[in-house]
Amino acid sequence: MSPRTPVPRPKPSGAALPDEIFAGFAGAPMQARNAPGPLTEERARAVLATVPDPEIPSVMLPDLGVIRGVEVTGDAVTVRMSPTYTGCPATDLMQMMIREQLTATGFASVTVDLVLSPPWSSDDITAEGRRKMAAAGIAPPAHRATDKRHLTGTLPDVACPHCGSADTVMTSAFGATACKALWRCNACQEPFDYFKCI
Amino acid sequence: MACSIPLPPPGHPRKYPEMGGREGGEGWNRRQKKATPMNASADHNDALFRYLLRLGDTSHILCHRLGEWCGHGPIMEEDIALTNVALDLIGQARLFYQYAGEVEGKGRTEDDLAFLRPERDFNNLLLVEQPNGDYAKTMARQFLFDAWNLLLFRALERSTDARIAEIAAKAVKEITYHRRHSSGWVIRMGDGTEESRTRIVAAFEQLMGFTAEFFHMDDVDRQMAEVGIGPDLESLRDPWMADVEAVLAEATLDWPTATWSVLGGRHEGRHTEHLGYLLAEMQSTQRQFPGLNW
Numbered sequence: 001m002s003p004r005t006p007v008p009r010p011k012p013s014g015a016a017l018p019d020e021i022f023a024g025f026a027g028a029p030m031q032a033r034n035a036p037g038p039l040t041e042e043r044a045r046a047v048l049a050t051v052p053d054p055e056i057p058s059v060m061l062p063d064l065g066v067i068r069g070v071e072v073t074g075d076a077v078t079v080r081m082s083p084t085y086t087g088c089p090a091t092d093l094m095q096m097m098i099r100e101q102l103t104a105t106g107f108a109s110v111t112v113d114l115v116l117s118p119p120w121s122s123d124d125i126t127a128e129g130r131r132k133m134a135a136a137g138i139a140p141p142a143h144r145a146t147d148k149r150h151l152t153g154t155l156p157d158v159a160c161p162h163c164g165s166a167d168t169v170m171t172s173a174f175g176a177t178a179c180k181a182l183w184r185c186n187a188c189q190e191p192f193d194y195f196k197c198i
Numbered sequence: 199m200a201c202s203i204p205l206p207p208p209g210h211p212r213k214y215p216e217m218g219g220r221e222g223g224e225g226w227n228r229r230q231k232k233a234t235p236m237n238a239s240a241d242h243n244d245a246l247f248r249y250l251l252r253l254g255d256t257s258h259i260l261c262h263r264l265g266e267w268c269g270h271g272p273i274m275e276e277d278i279a280l281t282n283v284a285l286d287l288i289g290q291a292r293l294f295y296q297y298a299g300e301v302e303g304k305g306r307t308e309d310d311l312a313f314l315r316p317e318r319d320f321n322n323l324l325l326v327e328q329p330n331g332d333y334a335k336t337m338a339r340q341f342l343f344d345a346w347n348l349l350l351f352r353a354l355e356r357s358t359d360a361r362i363a364e365i366a367a368k369a370v371k372e373i374t375y376h377r378r379h380s381s382g383w384v385i386r387m388g389d390g391t392e393e394s395r396t397r398i399v400a401a402f403e404q405l406m407g408f409t410a411e412f413f414h415m416d417d418v419d420r421q422m423a424e425v426g427i428g429p430d431l432e433s434l435r436d437p438w439m440a441d442v443e444a445v446l447a448e449a450t451l452d453w454p455t456a457t458w459s460v461l462g463g464r465h466e467g468r469h470t471e472h473l474g475y476l477l478a479e480m481q482s483t484q485r486q487f488p489g490l491n492w
């Protein structure tokens with residue numbers, strides 16, 4: 001297909017998304033809040049599974065792999081969380097949202113500890129997280145962070161999240177947030193975000 | 199690279215030669231006037247505190263410089279790139295400041311350390327406080343720093359201080375990415391047009407003299423190296439030169455001819471005139487309205 005051939009623009013990826021991705025903002029937490037029941041680790045984890053990454057709202061915190069541990073003692077809960085990037089401005093917001101949701105669930109004391117070690121890696125994103133990212137129009141990391149290509153700076157083969165074409169090119173090593181780079185698809189000519197391997 | 203040939207290039211501010219060479223002339227090194235620490239542990243803590251401030255200040259000041267590009271980048275992608283790098287640097291600075299505050303044990307927070315210390319108490323590298331200039335100067339500054347910073351943090355990953363080691367392990371991934379970005383621009387500009395080449399050559403000539411500070415050790419550095427908290431900075435020189443030389447070669451550039459060099463920022467808080475203006479802007483709100491919160 002020559003570059004001049006008109007290509008039907010893909011539907012904005014947001015429109016095709018199931019309602020469930022916005023669960024973190026409104027629906028599910030309300031249910032979790034109102035449902036009576038014992039304050040268990042399972043319950044705390046269920047609540048965490050509804051807290052979205054503020055910068056990629058379709059991906060929940062456990063999908064992102066940043067939740068490192070949950071401990072419940074009586075009505076107190078401690079969540080251990082690892083930031084994606086040292087300066088990620090979403091870290092404070094994530095902590096706040098976790099506190100807010102777990103407090104609303106009935107926990108009297110909520111502590112969110114930041115842990116640096118072992119450092120978070122894009123390898124920690126779950127299969128579910130990768131699926132939700134792709135559905136939101138963000139290409140998930142193309143290879144593992146330990147891949148040699150990462151060390152040598154060779155660009156990965158990234159499939160377009162809109163049309164699936166492998167004919168893609170990086171336009172900027174940095175993107176709208178610390179965790180993403182900007183890419184473009186030569187087949188459908190749409191720009192897209194690529195979640196960096198780190 | 200000798201630290202003792204203080205010949206400035208034409209047009210260079212005259213004060214540099216006087217500052218160069220010898221470490222700490224009389225009257226400059228006021229830290230030496232400090233009372234002898236009561237015991238070895240207090241002495242160790244003081245050294246660790248100062249070591250952490252050096253790490254924090256360098257990341258912090260470079261972060262501020264990169265932040266000055268926000269909204270002024272030559273193209274949108276680079277505007278975004280520099281603010282992203284700045285974000286990583288402020289994240290690293292915060293971790294070091296938080297730790298420094300705990301080590302000092304006087305209740306100072308990361309904000310106190312960032313906003314309420316005067317110029318002479320800042321121990322960043324002189325290189326990172328240099329003004330942005332054009333994009334060639336910003337990228338030359340960034341590359342010289344990234345190449346060194348990557349080696350430093352790889353060494354700090356093995357620090358005997360667990361807290362420093364875990365901060366470094368996190369940061370080294372980010373710095374690897376920074377170095378790839380800045381080296382790419384050095385190559386592109388050196389091996390680019392006549393205009394871009396002229397500019398990047400001029401940038402390296404202006405900045406190379408500040409890199410002597412990368413490898414210069416003082417008592418604090420030696421004390422940290424002895425207990426395995428930080429590396430012997432001298433040991434970073436050869437790998438750094440090899441990395442820089444390889445990138446310059448790919449950029450079809452020669453090693454800069456400038457032979458002057460200066461020291462003093464990281465160890466003694468003796469800065470170029472640029473840092474005062476930077477701090478005045480950065481600290482003005484907290485100075486005018488102490489304790490102000492967003």
Ligand SMILES: [Zn+2]
Pocket residue numbers: 160161162163164165185186187188189190
């Ligand atoms: Zn496509």
